[in-house]
Amino acid sequence: MDKRSRRRTIVRRVLLAALIIAAIAVAPGAARLIDFGVRVGEGAAVESAVAPFYLAPTPAPESAAPGTIVRQEPVVGAPGGAKAWRVLYHSTDVDGKDTLVSGLVIAPAAPAADGSRTVVSWAHPTTGTAPRCAPSSGIxxxxxxxxLSDLLAAGHVVVATDYAGMGIAGPPSFLIGATEAANVLDIARAARLVEGIGAGDRVVLWGHSQGGHASIFAAQRAADYAPELTIAGVAVAAPATNLGALLSADIGDVSGVTIGAYAFTSYAEAYSSRLPADPLTTVLTPAGASAAPGMAKLCLLGQNSELHTIANPLIGSFVLGDPTKIPGWSELLTENTPDEAPLPVPLFVAQGAKDTLVRPEITAAFVASQTQAGTAVESHVLPDATHGTVALDALPSLMKWMGSLR
Incomplete structure (x- = not known):
C-alpha cells in the first residue's frame, strides 16, 4: 500500500470511529469530543507500529500459569489522567489448553499501594471473530x-480482553463460555503483574451482549478456575443468555445471520471432535455453509456492508432447521447457555426495552430464574435503550451499584 492509500485508509478509520462515537453518545460534551478526537489522532499516528505486537512470539513460549504476561507495551491515547498498556498473556481454551490472548490494561495515573485497587474486567460486545477484529488493535x-472514564475516576483498574483468536491468532472463543470466562479472568490476573498500578485481587466483572455472556460464565467458573480472585459482583447489559432462544428469535434478519455465521464457524472448529465431518453442512443450507466461513473473516465494525451483502440473500435460507433440535448442535447451544444455578455474587442486569437483538423477554426470563434461584439481582429495564445504547444508559445505576458492593 502506498503512502497516499495508507493515509486515505487512516482518514476513513478516523471518520468511522468518530461517527460511531457520535452515534452511541460516548462523549456528548464538546470538551470530551475534542479529547476523543485527539486520542483517535494519536492512535492513527502509531497504527502501523501496532501490528507486530500481535505476531506470535518466536520461539513459541512454553506453557505458563494463566495470567502470565508474555509481552506488554504502552498504548497512546489513554483518557486524561490514566495510563495504559497493551498486553499479551497466557490463558486457556475450552479444552483447558494453554493459549495466548491479547488485551488492554488501563489504570489511573496516580500512584496506589500494591493490591489496593479493584480490577474491573470488561468483556466487549461482538466486534467479529477474526484476529484483526480485536478492539485493542484499533486506532x-x-x-x-x-x-471507562467513570471507572477510572472511581479509582479502579480496568482490563479488557480481546478474547482468544482475536488480536493474536488462536482458538475460537465466540460464545464459547469456558474460553471467554478464562480470558476475562486471566487478564485480571495479568493486571496484578503490571508494576505500579495497584491492581488487587478484588474483581468486578462487567460485560455487554457477548461480553455479558462471557461475564456470567466467568462468575460461574471463578471459584474453581481462579480461586485467588475475589469476585465482588457481575454486571451485564443485554447479555446473551439463552442461546437457543436468541438464535431462534434473530435468525430471520441480517443480524441473526451474521451472528449465526460467527457462532457456527466458531463451534465447528472448537468442537470438531464432537460434531460430524464437515459440520457446517449438518446445520446450514448449502448456501449458508458456503458463506459462513467467509463471513467469519469480516469484522462487524468497518466491514458491515460486506457482511450485509453476503447475509441479506441468506435470510430465510440460512439454517437447515431449528439448531436447538439438531443433534450435536443442540447440546453445544445448551452447554454454552448459562445454567440456572444461582450466581455466587451479586448480579446487575440492564436491558433496553427497544433492543431487537437481545430480546427483552429472554433477558427477563434469565433475571427471573436467577432471582428464583436466590441470586441477589438488581435489574433495570430502560424504556428508551436499544442494544447499542443500553450499557451507556445504565452507567449511573451501574456505578451506584458497584459502589454498594462489599
Whole structure:
C-alpha cells in the first residue's frame, strides 16, 4: 500500500470511529469530543507500529500459569489522567489448553499501594471473530469500553480482553463460555503483574451482549478456575443468555445471520471432535455453509456492508432447521447457555426495552430464574435503550451499584 492509500485508509478509520462515537453518545460534551478526537489522532499516528505486537512470539513460549504476561507495551491515547498498556498473556481454551490472548490494561495515573485497587474486567460486545477484529488493535481502543472514564475516576483498574483468536491468532472463543470466562479472568490476573498500578485481587466483572455472556460464565467458573480472585459482583447489559432462544428469535434478519455465521464457524472448529465431518453442512443450507466461513473473516465494525451483502440473500435460507433440535448442535447451544444455578455474587442486569437483538423477554426470563434461584439481582429495564445504547444508559445505576458492593 502506498503512502497516499495508507493515509486515505487512516482518514476513513478516523471518520468511522468518530461517527460511531457520535452515534452511541460516548462523549456528548464538546470538551470530551475534542479529547476523543485527539486520542483517535494519536492512535492513527502509531497504527502501523501496532501490528507486530500481535505476531506470535518466536520461539513459541512454553506453557505458563494463566495470567502470565508474555509481552506488554504502552498504548497512546489513554483518557486524561490514566495510563495504559497493551498486553499479551497466557490463558486457556475450552479444552483447558494453554493459549495466548491479547488485551488492554488501563489504570489511573496516580500512584496506589500494591493490591489496593479493584480490577474491573470488561468483556466487549461482538466486534467479529477474526484476529484483526480485536478492539485493542484499533486506532481508538479505549472508546468502546463503556464506562471507562467513570471507572477510572472511581479509582479502579480496568482490563479488557480481546478474547482468544482475536488480536493474536488462536482458538475460537465466540460464545464459547469456558474460553471467554478464562480470558476475562486471566487478564485480571495479568493486571496484578503490571508494576505500579495497584491492581488487587478484588474483581468486578462487567460485560455487554457477548461480553455479558462471557461475564456470567466467568462468575460461574471463578471459584474453581481462579480461586485467588475475589469476585465482588457481575454486571451485564443485554447479555446473551439463552442461546437457543436468541438464535431462534434473530435468525430471520441480517443480524441473526451474521451472528449465526460467527457462532457456527466458531463451534465447528472448537468442537470438531464432537460434531460430524464437515459440520457446517449438518446445520446450514448449502448456501449458508458456503458463506459462513467467509463471513467469519469480516469484522462487524468497518466491514458491515460486506457482511450485509453476503447475509441479506441468506435470510430465510440460512439454517437447515431449528439448531436447538439438531443433534450435536443442540447440546453445544445448551452447554454454552448459562445454567440456572444461582450466581455466587451479586448480579446487575440492564436491558433496553427497544433492543431487537437481545430480546427483552429472554433477558427477563434469565433475571427471573436467577432471582428464583436466590441470586441477589438488581435489574433495570430502560424504556428508551436499544442494544447499542443500553450499557451507556445504565452507567449511573451501574456505578451506584458497584459502589454498594462489599
Amino acid at each position: 481508538a481502543p479505549f472508546v468502546f469500553i463503556e464506562g
